[in-house]
Amino acid sequence: MTDPYEAGPQSGGRPPAPGRLGLVQAFVNTHFDLVHDHGADLLAAPAGLAGWLEERGLGGRPVTRAVHGRALAVREGLRAVLTHHNGSDADSEAIAALSVLSGGLPAAVHVGADGRTVPVPAQSGGDGALGLVLAVAHEAQAAGTWKRLKVCPGPHCGWAFYDTSRNASGTWCSMQVCGGRVKARAYRTRSRA
Numbered sequence: 001m002t003d004p005y006e007a008g009p010q011s012g013g014r015p016p017a018p019g020r021l022g023l024v025q026a027f028v029n030t031h032f033d034l035v036h037d038h039g040a041d042l043l044a045a046p047a048g049l050a051g052w053l054e055e056r057g058l059g060g061r062p063v064t065r066a067v068h069g070r071a072l073a074v075r076e077g078l079r080a081v082l083t084h085h086n087g088s089d090a091d092s093e094a095i096a097a098l099s100v101l102s103g104g105l106p107a108a109v110h111v112g113a114d115g116r117t118v119p120v121p122a123q124s125g126g127d128g129a130l131g132l133v134l135a136v137a138h139e140a141q142a143a144g145t146w147k148r149l150k151v152c153p154g155p156h157c158g159w160a161f162y163d164t165s166r167n168a169s170g171t172w173c174s175m176q177v178c179g180g181r182v183k184a185r186a187y188r189t190r191s192r193a
């Protein structure tokens with residue numbers, strides 16, 4: 001079983017998002033199977049979501065079509081938010097849909113003996129995992145790491161990467177992959193002109 005907060009493989013050899021934020025990064029990046037088949041959406045079907053949750057110890061309840069629909073809405077809403085973190089135009093409809101859904105998702109916080117608070121799943125299964133994803137995003141916002149989680153604007157990319165640059169000015173998931181491709185295209189356009 002994978003650690004629930006494991007960020008998963010990274011594009012361009014970037015370091016993963018720190019701590020629990022890895023869960024948000026891995027969830028947003030399920031649209032791309034970087035390990036097996038680059039094109040495949042791991043959550044294309046409810047069974048895919050069930051498998052992903054099981055692997056992280058977040059399963060437990062059947063993934064209904066409704067839960068699957070909410071998962072995709074949360075994922076694409078987050079992708080829009082993280083696109084905005086990159087200074088790019090974000091899909092405001094996706095953010096609005098996430099905004100509507102978010103209040104209905106269960107979330108919980110555990111208070112440790114030392115008084116420190118930690119987001120935990122409020123229930124097993126899909127909705128509990130989605131609530132946890134949002135609680136972790138909230139935690140990252142308070143920690144100042146949230147804005148560094150960004151979505152790459154590269155064509156057909158949408159990969160969420162963690163920007164470790166000193167002034168948080170990173171744009172591409174990988175300079176070799178997306179940044180290089182866009183630069184080459186700009187160069188071709190300039191040389192043609």
Ligand SMILES: [Zn+2]
Nearest residue numbers: 152157173178
């Ligand atoms: Zn990219």
